[in-house]
Amino acid sequence: MNSIVALHALGVRKDTLTAEQKSHLDTQGYLHIKAVLTTDEVQALRDRIAELHAAEGAAAGTEVHQEAGTDRLSDLINKGSMFCVVLRKRKVLAAIAHVLYSDMKLSSLNSRSALPGYGLQALHADWGKLETPGDYQVCNSIWLLDDFTPDNGATRLVPGSHLLETTAAEAMEDPRQPHPDEIQLLGKAGDVVVFNAHVWHGGTLNTTDSPRRAMHGYFTRRHRPQQLDQKKYIKPETAASLRLAELVLLGVEGD
Numbered sequence: 001m002n003s004i005v006a007l008h009a010l011g012v013r014k015d016t017l018t019a020e021q022k023s024h025l026d027t028q029g030y031l032h033i034k035a036v037l038t039t040d041e042v043q044a045l046r047d048r049i050a051e052l053h054a055a056e057g058a059a060a061g062t063e064v065h066q067e068a069g070t071d072r073l074s075d076l077i078n079k080g081s082m083f084c085v086v087l088r089k090r091k092v093l094a095a096i097a098h099v100l101y102s103d104m105k106l107s108s109l110n111s112r113s114a115l116p117g118y119g120l121q122a123l124h125a126d127w128g129k130l131e132t133p134g135d136y137q138v139c140n141s142i143w144l145l146d147d148f149t150p151d152n153g154a155t156r157l158v159p160g161s162h163l164l165e166t167t168a169a170e171a172m173e174d175p176r177q178p179h180p181d182e183i184q185l186l187g188k189a190g191d192v193v194v195f196n197a198h199v200w201h202g203g204t205l206n207t208t209d210s211p212r213r214a215m216h217g218y219f220t221r222r223h224r225p226q227q228l229d230q231k232k233y234i235k236p237e238t239a240a241s242l243r244l245a246e247l248v249l250l251g252v253e254g255d
């Protein structure tokens with residue numbers, strides 16, 4: 001089974017997104033999809049993330065990446081059945097499939113909480129320069145587990161920057177500074193923003209007293225290595241709980 005067949009088996013159709021939504025992804029590089037998760041799903045994810053931080057302590061995030069001023073976790077697919085929701089939401093999958101030509105697999109599923117007083121990142125893309133402009137290799141989805149507000153470290157991005165043939169580091173004197181065209185992704189817990197990961201983006205400073213929690217469901221083309229080798233990490237009990245189509249989207253099965 002390839003990912004085109006897997007997406008179909010998971011309910012993704014040509015009309016799962018409107019023409020307007022596809023066009024927004026093409027020109028602006030992102031799509032904000034509201035109320036993807038129910039309140040119960042959000043709470044289950046928050047609770048499990050808190051448990052995992054308590055259990056993993058200083059080792060949290062080490063499978064992929066740690067970042068000062070943030071709490072990160074990695075390999076979430078294997079750390080609770082609630083995380084497999086990232087393989088099951090049709091509109092989100094359709095948006096990622098639109099960016100990656102339906103040729104896709106999960107690269108990693110991580111969580112990132114920007115802690116009070118931290119969270120600012122340089123504007124960056126999750127990929128270097130493209131060999132062939134328009135031949136996108138990566139797409140990200142940010143799953144809001146708290147409301148994203150102007151003050152709590154909501155992600156910023158520069159709409160349309162995936163179409164530029166330059167990096168933020170080249171174009172800006174200091175990519176940590178605001179960009180004149182940037183927007184902040186503001187929304188409610190349970191929303192998901194899918195963004196072409198060639199768009200310049202980054203975390204902002206959390207000036208509130210509470211962490212800003214989110215998950216990143218990062219996808220790549222099937223011939224590319226994953227940020228976390230899902231075949232290496234998958235646990236038998238995780239594999240046994242997933243449908244074949246979901247395993248194909250994880251890159252542990254299929255062509």
Ligand SMILES: O=C(O)CCC(=O)C(=O)O
Pocket residue numbers: 112121153154155156201202203204214
């Ligand atoms: O969590 C966010 O707001 C964005 C994080 C991000 O872009 C990154 O960690 O590379």
